[in-house]
Amino acid sequence: MSNAPTRARCEEDVLRDSLRARVEGAQLKLPLLPEVAQRVLGMAGDPSAGVADLARLINRDPSLCAHVLRAANSPWYCRGSKIVSIRQALAQLGAENLSQIAWTIAMGTSLLRSHLFKAELDRWWAAALAASLVAKDIARSRRSNVETAFLCGMMARIGRPVVYEALTLLVDELELSPGVAVALADDLVRQYERPAGLMLVAKWNMPPAISDALQGLERIGEVAAQEHAALAQISQRMADELLASEDVDVDSLAADPAGAILNLYPDVLQGLVARRGAILSSIEAIR
Template sequence: MIRFQSSRLSAEALAATARELPPLANTTSRIIDILGDPMFEVSELIKVIALDPVLTAKLLRLANSAACGIFRPAATVGDAIVRLGSGTILTLALSTTGKPPAEADLSAFGLTTQSYWRHCVASVAAAEELAARRVAKFGSGLSAAALLHDFGKLILARHLTPERSALMAEFLATHPGRCSIDAEREILGVDHALAGAVVTRHWKLPEEISMAIQNHHNPPDWEQDLWNGVILANQIALENDGHPDVSIDTLESVADAIMALGVDDQTYQSIAKASQDRFQQLLDLFD
């Protein structure tokens, strides 16, 4: 333990990194502000989105996709908002921000920028299928939390010196059955879940989203449906990619989430299959 002390990150370092990130797009910031008011007017949201042609095109494309299962076309931004809901609007607005820069080095986590992004989108697909089954009252933040649940890895990567990366690799090599988040905590003193929550709080996203991100690996006893939804979305995405997280802590969290949400095996498998079908459509849309 002593030899790792010099490699540890402070809360101040994470906060400083969050402040150094490029600011959110003006449209995204305005959407966050508007949706933060439980009594927001749809007309205000329409005005903001209508000024962003790229986001408008994505919204209309998704609202008119087969996934929505509605034959009447959504012809306006207002139609799309009503059809998709505020949670999907927020997720689409955040999708550009959540995508990693091409130069990001995520090798310490066993990832490339492409595999990282595919997992994020796959998690959104699983989250949307969970929400569609109405297995719990997730609120409007599930898909956004699923999109950003691993964003903290991009933050930690900025601090991964060759020495820290080597220490993480050594830890994993000498501790069979442990996973990368254990290495993060042991070597860096923090994990990507906390780092991601630091950023989303800096962006002033709803606190329930930040809490879901912060607790998606080891939720406390007073867990909430939204956190459990992110836990399941993450695991379903990993399973669909053929790389489920089989660490003891994660398997316990997943089992607890399944029990808390009352998801039986048939429903779980159905959600996993449907999210696979939805994944490519979302990947094309978010790109």
């Protein structure tokens, strides 16, 4: 009689215990915040400050420069003639949009690393990109801080890639079956994505609003900064809907507790549905 089921259960226990120990001991391997993203964070609240340095930084990296220009020419951002230089992108898009594009690309480079969970990371990344665009539009409609909204949408599920990377490292280090990690991944991500995300936000010295957003995703009535949590929740839910189908129930979304906190009207969400094609095209340009 095969002992394979017993071995699998043993490996499951080892993986669960090892991941729990690393999370509880704050021993997760966290990526460094790329230099470009550090520059963008330093510009928060005053996008014109240091933008020339940011442009020079982008131009020094041919791969990043090409990636930024591709994103800048996507339907969401580009409204006129084709953008062929970072200087032109700055002139047409403005410092805020250029910095957000650069931040997004730099962050993706640092987080999309796990070879074991490529499909899962691709889905997470698409949803994060969509949520950042949704959050910006909602913020504009409410005349609130667009930069903070962008980060709330982008970072709302930031713990997921951290957990996927931790599982990948544990499989390699402990010589476990990759299939065991894949089978347990959904459960372990749900369990640990919040603490993992908060560790990363702290390491990257992100604004307090981002911690508020992560803390409140499932406890929306228990956080002081309810609007940040509500914006993160509704933008991620809207992003999931837009990625799944063009048939989005905007009335249901507006009636969500997060929508009620934001006093969100269906017409704002309907406008996003109308721009679904531009959102999807921009996601493909950035990925």
